[in-house]
Amino acid sequence: MDNEKTLIARSDLPLFGKRILFCAPRNYARKLAGLLVQHGALPIWMPTIVIEPMQDYAKFDEAIGHLADYDWISFTSRNGIEAFFNRLDALGLDKSVLSGTRVSALGNDGKALEAQGVAVDLLPPAASTRGVIEELERRGENGSRILLPVPEVYGMDEPSVIPDFVDGLQALGMDVHRVPAYATRRMTGGLEPELQMILDDVPDLIAFTSVGEIDGLLHLLGERRDILNQRTIACYGPVTANGARQRDLRVDVVADNYSVFEGYIEAMENHFRS
Numbered sequence: 005m006d007n008e009k010t011l012i013a014r015s016d017l018p019l020f021g022k023r024i025l026f027c028a029p030r031n032y033a034r035k036l037a038g039l040l041v042q043h044g045a046l047p048i049w050m051p052t053i054v055i056e057p058m059q060d061y062a063k064f065d066e067a068i069g070h071l072a073d074y075d076w077i078s079f080t081s082r083n084g085i086e087a088f089f090n091r092l093d094a095l096g097l098d099k100s101v102l103s104g105t106r107v108s109a110l111g112n113d114g115k116a117l118e119a120q121g122v123a124v125d126l127l128p129p130a131a132s133t134r135g136v137i138e139e140l141e142r143r144g145e146n147g148s149r150i151l152l153p154v155p156e157v158y159g160m161d162e163p164s165v166i167p168d169f170v171d172g173l174q175a176l177g178m179d180v181h182r183v184p185a186y187a188t189r190r191m192t193g194g195l196e197p198e199l200q201m202i203l204d205d206v207p208d209l210i211a212f213t214s215v216g217e218i219d220g221l222l223h224l225l226g227e228r229r230d231i232l233n234q235r236t237i238a239c240y241g242p243v244t245a246n247g248a249r250q251r252d253l254r255v256d257v258v259a260d261n262y263s264v265f266e267g268y269i270e271a272m273e274n275h276f277r278s
Contacts, residue, residue: 017044018273025198025207027052027217031083036213039269048207050198052220055083056187057090058156064091067151067183071101074181075148076126078108080133080169084153085109085116087185105151108136111263131263132243133169137176146177153185160190160223163215165243190220199224203231209257209272213240215247222251238275240268 024040025048026033033049040047058064068091071077079085092098099122107124109117111131114124128135150173154166166182173180201207202225210232212218222229233254239245241262245255257275261267 012044018276019269020044021046022208022272022276023048023206024209024211024272025050025201026211026213027221028211028213029053029055029217031055031086032213036211036265036268039265043269043273045272048198048201050195050221052191052195052218052224053160053214053216054189054191055155056189057087058184058187061091061094063183064153064185065095067153067181068092068095068097068101071151072104073149074105074151076106076108076145076150076178077102078126078136078150078152079113079117080110080152080154080166082113082116083155084185085113085120088153089120091185108139110136132241133165134172134243137169137172140173140178141176147179149179149181152180152182154182155186155188156184157216158187158189159192160216160219163219163247165215165247188216190216190223192223195224202235203228205235207235209236209238209275211238211240211268211272212244212248213268215244218244218248218251218253236275238268238272240265 019040022045024045026036027050028036029051033051037047037049099120102122107117107122108126109124114127117124126136126139128139170180170182202210225231236256237248237253238257239248239255240259242258245258248255257271259268259271261270
């Protein structure tokens, strides 16, 4: 018998009966939906972006084959980590290719690397690309060569997170090499029932975990996008919140602890308690 408590009074579940619509892609949806259910919410899944394998891994494979030429490899998402180890398997390689390269990751993604037996050399206190830049600057890094396995974005404008990361690293004097490790594309249909729920004000809260998800939903709404400012919006950390505000959306909830989804759930609970 596990130690998870399931007999919990409604008064101890601020999310009890709350319909939370979230737009995370499939690989994150299970974790977030499970936590929402555990905390009493009624999750509604509306994936506005899709994460999928690349059709051509030539550039990524070449970079992996020359990892010894890089001082750092910086993973910005669990997707990048999974894609990296998938390619190692496909190429008949193992984690030893990282022996001469330092590794950085964000938040809980460090555990995914450690589970593969990879030591993480940089895990910034702020689980963001800005946090990586600040920590590298604090360490006096300049002139180092760094590899970034990042998404290739199709059918939508690339959110500013990765370009800003590249610019920040280059400002430190680092030699930055970004390579496509997986694909991100916008959902263009099949979400009409969930879209109607938003228009009918069914969800008590709409939750975003990335700027790409916001752009995906805005595309689906089209000229009806202003309806979102009549809804309660939650964002998983300051980067996503800033992206929402740049798109003229009002943000009601921002997770202070954005290294794990539990911090996001806590932020939602605090909102409904107030």
